[in-house]
Amino acid sequence: MSPWLAAARAVGAEIAARHADDVDLRARFPAEAVTGLRDRQLLGLLVPSTEGGAGAGIADVVSICHELGRYCASTAMVYAMHQIQVACIVRHAGHNPWQRAFLRRLADGQLLLASATSEAGAAGDVRSSICALDEKRGRFTLVKQAPVISYGEESDAILVTARRTAQSPPSDQVIVVVPRSGVELQPQETWNTLGMRGTCSRGYRLTAEGEMSQVIPVPYADVSAQTMLPVSHLVWGALWLGIATDALGRARAFVRAEAKKRPGETPLGAARLAVAVNELQTMKSNLLACLRLYEAAIGSVDGPSAISLAVAMNNLKLGSSQSVVKIVGEAMLICGLAGYRNDSPFSLGRHLRDAHSAAVMVSNDRISANNATLALALRDDLEPLA
Amino acid sequence: MSSPLKVRIRTVLKNAGSLQNGVDALPDDADLHAAGLTSHATVSLMLALEEMFDIEFPDRLLGRLTFSSIDAIARALIEIGVQDEAA
Numbered sequence: 001m002s003p004w005l006a007a008a009r010a011v012g013a014e015i016a017a018r019h020a021d022d023v024d025l026r027a028r029f030p031a032e033a034v035t036g037l038r039d040r041q042l043l044g045l046l047v048p049s050t051e052g053g054a055g056a057g058i059a060d061v062v063s064i065c066h067e068l069g070r071y072c073a074s075t076a077m078v079y080a081m082h083q084i085q086v087a088c089i090v091r092h093a094g095h096n097p098w099q100r101a102f103l104r105r106l107a108d109g110q111l112l113l114a115s116a117t118s119e120a121g122a123a124g125d126v127r128s129s130i131c132a133l134d135e136k137r138g139r140f141t142l143v144k145q146a147p148v149i150s151y152g153e154e155s156d157a158i159l160v161t162a163r164r165t166a167q168s169p170p171s172d173q174v175i176v177v178v179p180r181s182g183v184e185l186q187p188q189e190t191w192n193t194l195g196m197r198g199t200c201s202r203g204y205r206l207t208a209e210g211e212m213s214q215v216i217p218v219p220y221a222d223v224s225a226q227t228m229l230p231v232s233h234l235v236w237g238a239l240w241l242g243i244a245t246d247a248l249g250r251a252r253a254f255v256r257a258e259a260k261k262r263p264g265e266t267p268l269g270a271a272r273l274a275v276a277v278n279e280l281q282t283m284k285s286n287l288l289a290c291l292r293l294y295e296a297a298i299g300s301v302d303g304p305s306a307i308s309l310a311v312a313m314n315n316l317k318l319g320s321s322q323s324v325v326k327i328v329g330e331a332m333l334i335c336g337l338a339g340y341r342n343d344s345p346f347s348l349g350r351h352l353r354d355a356h357s358a359a360v361m362v363s364n365d366r367i368s369a370n371n372a373t374l375a376l377a378l379r380d381d382l383e384p385l386a
Numbered sequence: 387m388s389s390p391l392k393v394r395i396r397t398v399l400k401n402a403g404s405l406q407n408g409v410d411a412l413p414d415d416a417d418l419h420a421a422g423l424t425s426h427a428t429v430s431l432m433l434a435l436e437e438m439f440d441i442e443f444p445d446r447l448l449g450r451l452t453f454s455s456i457d458a459i460a461r462a463l464i465e466i467g468v469q470d471e472a473a
Contacts, residue, residue, distance in 0.1 A: 127425065169406050169422030221419055221450065307448045377429045379445045 004045060004056060008064040011036035016072035023074050024350050027197035029154050033068075033075040034112065042079075044107035046086045051100060053107040058087065058231060062238040062291055069242020070249075073354035074198025076239035078112075080232075081150055081199075085113035085159045087231045089177060089216065091298075092223050098213035102157075102177060114155035116206055117175075117228075120145040124363060127224060128170040132163035135212060140176070142208045145188075150201040152185055160208055161220055173220035178208045195353030196361065225310065230294050232362075233317040237287045240324040240358050244280055247351045251276065251331035254338060254346050269334035276330040283323040290316040307377050314371045321358030328355045388414060388456075391470035394438060395459050402434035403427055414456040428453050435459065439468050 001009075016033035023030045037043055045060060047053020061083045068076035086106065093099030105111060117126040131144040142162050152158060157179045164174050189203030216223060251273055258267035290312055297309050328351045332339040338346040388396070392414055400409045403418070404427045412421060423431070431453060436442055443452070444466065452462045464470060 164420070168420065171422055171424040172420045219419060221425070225425075225450070306445065308445065373426050373429050377432055377448055379448075 002060060002063075004042060004054070004060055005063050005067060007040040008037070008042060008067045011040065011042070012068045012071035012075075016068060016075040020072035020075075021350070023072060023198035024195075024353075025197075027192055027200070029151055029200050030072055030075040030078060030198045031154070033072060034078060034154070037075075037079060038110040038112070041110060043082060043110040043112060044086075046083060046090050047103050047107040048090065051103040051107055053103065058234060058294065059291060061087075062234050062287070065235045065238040066242045066245070069239035070246040071242075072198070073239060073243050073351075073357075074196055076242055077196055077199050077236075078151055080235035080239055081115060082113050083235060084228060084232050085115050088159065088175065088223050088227050091227045092216050092218040094217050096213055096217050098211060099177065099216065102179075102214075106157075109156070111156035112151070112154065114149055114152050114158045116144060116146040116149045116152070116158050116160045116204075118147055119161075120147050120203075122170075124366060126161065127173070127221070129161055129163045129173050130170065132166045132168060133174065133176070133215070134166065138212050140208075140210060140212055140215070142176070142178075142206075144206045144208075146206050147189065147203045148191075148201040149185070149204055149206065150199045152200075152202065152204060152206075154200070156180055158183055158206070158208075160206065171221070174215050175220045175223055176208070176210070176215045178210055178214060182210045182214075183208050194356060195350070196357040201361075226298075230290075230297075230309065230313045233313040233320075234287070234291055234294060236358070237283075237290070237316050237320040240320045240355070241280075241283055241287055243351050243355055244283060244324045244327040247328040247331040247348055247355075248273075248276055248280055250339065250346045250348065251334040254335045269336075272330055272334050276327050276334070279323055279327050279330070283320055283327070286316055286319055307374050308379070308381065311371055311374050311378055314367045314374075317362070318364055318367055318371075321364060324355040324358050325352075328352045389460070389470050391460050391463065391468065392456050395435070395456050395463075398434045398438050399431065399456070402430045404430070412456070414460075416455060418453060418455055419450065423453065425450075435463070439463060441466055441468060 011033055015036040019032050044053045045056040049055040065076050065080045068079055089099060119130055121130050122128050133140040133142055157177060159175055159177055161173050161175050164172050184207040186205040187202060188205055191200050191202045255267050255269045255273050293312055328348060332348045335346040338344045339348040341347055342349050396409050403423055406422045447462050452458060
């Protein structure tokens, strides 16, 4: 186990787990766990060593998200969303001096990054913007109606998408890094949801200003296709696997306790547990296969834009988001009333509510529709199996 | 002056590209994504080009770069064997 993963496990088991119910109950930011991650230098993990970071890879972040997901899904989701933003800057900053200096600040100060990609009126399509950069003499201003910015108030910087200019079509987007000193957030919507209550994904009217060098020097279309989309689906898939793993861990403990009470008899829940273990294995295998696919793709020039990769990553999201609900549901049936109760060691209510966010917070129907379009262009897979 | 191949590409782009401000004013090297070519429209454009030229784009040419300008599309088509009469 890497020292990073060991540190993340310690934060998960000793801090996140202890506060998870309170975070959920009060729909509050998991401040203790995020401070723990910051103290252990886990926020700047992806920053290259040339910029003072740890120079870790996506696989390290994926395994940390899985680990945190076992203890507090909101903490894991905050960490996942943060690392998605970091990955975008690390991969697409190029030689832009402002971006490189920002990465150094990120590593030094272990800054927490949030994202404002969705927009009121864009009907959930993050690849389409209404707001636009207003550029004057090398500086920009920007006003965005953001229906959700997760942990915006707790973040140190926000990555915001917008049309390149006021004349640009909705699909010609850029993404700009705005430190909190350049952002004003006017709260508009509260966050009182079924699950993932600790992400504090409130709505705001966002006003931002800064230098044009804060714009990531690659079109958002490329940032999205090559990094944001695949990395999102990998880190989400990992944390959902963490939720499912913990739920099934509780179910397994329940079945074993039953078996010990009546030696020689196979408990009623054992057959259901076996089926759920199979589903968990599929979920994990799919995640690891997609991780390898992504790692191979980032080695090639146009690779990460490839349609087959996009379809695979979308399928990972669709599959994992459904599997996590199914597995937690099975765990609940295995534990019976002990799982249904909110006050037992086998309680699964929070897991179930958090799991349902997976298909909703980024709509599976939209991803299915994208896949339907991509299916028209998808070629036969001629790769040898091994 | 556009080559015959690029004139045919423009015809396809007019019908399949769903560009807000049309195609006529765009130079051959204009960035089609900046002109509003969405990822959805890119797939429609690809299918329409395959139909027009009776070809199939190989997987390696299915990136955004291939459809980034009329020039880029022409290069890709020539690469997979489409003849440009003016060339």
